[in-house]
């Protein structure tokens with residue numbers, strides 16, 4: 001029955017087009033499930049500082065964000081008297097994300113580095129943090145960088161391997 005076949009093809013066409021669109025947009029915004037921070041970090045995390053020049057080896061300009069799990073420890077750190085040598089422990093699952101940019105206005109994300117606090121003893125050689133380098137679309141460039149990153153984060157200005165303070 002040609003008339004009926006034509007009808008059902010027409011009815012399915014919008015769904016077929018939707019499927020193609022979904023596949024295409026899925027490609028462009030793929031967020032790797034191994035990445036320790038969500039694509040929505042800018043609405044769910046706290047911004048620690050505005051766009052600034054970086055001392056980091058792989059970035060020109062940066063903005064750093066902190067997950068809700070890190071907040072209480074960051075508050076305690078900020079409350080220490082100036083010059084205090086006391087350290088504050090970071091809770092498991094605390095995440096810091098440094099968003100890296102090439103331009104001084106921080107307008108286009110170049111890539112991310114991120115660190116997530118693991119259970120005590122989970123990665124002792126890397127300070128019990130998971131260290132990641134992530135592409136601008138959320139793809140893992142190296143989602144388990146370990147000691148390649150942690151060694152440099154032991155500088156005196158860093159607390160429990162976190163170097164950025166709230167400001």
Ligand code: HEC
Pocket residue numbers: 053054055056057062064096097098113114115131132133145148149150152153161162163164165
């Ligand atoms: C040569 C030293 C060095 C190396 C290597 C390094 N970092 Fe950093 N990192 C820093 C410094 C210094 C900061 C403080 C912010 C700034 O100046 O950019 C920082 C900040 C960060 C932050 C924000 C939280 C914090 O600690 O301040 C993250 C997340 C981070 N680095 C992840 C990484 C990852 C992941 C790697 C490996 C791919 C890495 N870092 C390698 C020096 C280093």
